[in-house]
Amino acid sequence: MTTKVGLMLVAENIVTRAQLESGIARKLAHGGTIGWNLVQCGFIDEGFLVNYYCRKFKVPFADDALFRDVGPQVISTIPRDMVAEFSVVPIALEQDALYIAMADPSYKHALDEIGFFTGMTPRPMVAK
Numbered sequence: 001m002t003t004k005v006g007l008m009l010v011a012e013n014i015v016t017r018a019q020l021e022s023g024i025a026r027k028l029a030h031g032g033t034i035g036w037n038l039v040q041c042g043f044i045d046e047g048f049l050v051n052y053y054c055r056k057f058k059v060p061f062a063d064d065a066l067f068r069d070v071g072p073q074v075i076s077t078i079p080r081d082m083v084a085e086f087s088v089v090p091i092a093l094e095q096d097a098l099y100i101a102m103a104d105p106s107y108k109h110a111l112d113e114i115g116f117f118t119g120m121t122p123r124p125m126v127a128k
Contacts, residue, residue, distance in 0.1 A: 005106050006024065006034045008056065009038070015038060015043050020038075022041055022043075033087075033104040033107065035103065036049075036104075053105055054126050060126070061125065062091055066092070067091070067101070070090070070091055070092070074091065074093055077093065077098055077120070079117075082113065086110035087103055088100045088101065088102045088110060088114065089101040089102075096119075096120050096121055097123050098114070098122050098123065099123045099125055100114065100123065100125065101125050103126075105124035111124060
């Protein structure tokens with residue numbers, strides 16, 4: 001079992017194939033994203049991973065200030081169980097777009113499900 005992000009990190013010589021396999025094993029045992037598990041294994045730094053995601057997927061960083069002004073209308077767009085399942089936080093609404101803070105912006109299944117459920121276009125933002 002491999003992941004898109006994991007393969008990208010190996011292809012760019014950021015982690016080795018053996019490190020990726022260790023990260024995948026940890027992911028299967030503990031859950032979470034492959035990126036987070038590689039951080040937990042000590043193979044990459046969290047700050048590096050956040051910058052990598054922003055650069056690779058061309059998505060903005062959701063800094064702490066954005067979380068302070070999230071209103072109840074925004075929070076209620078995604079049910080709690082979906083927030084927990086996908087590890088996302090709705091941040092802002094803008095016309096038909098829903099900005100979502102998430103640890104891994106490549107998590108297409110989460111974006112597809114949120115888009116289907118809300119009827120909005122999900123716009124991922126990278127969060128720590």
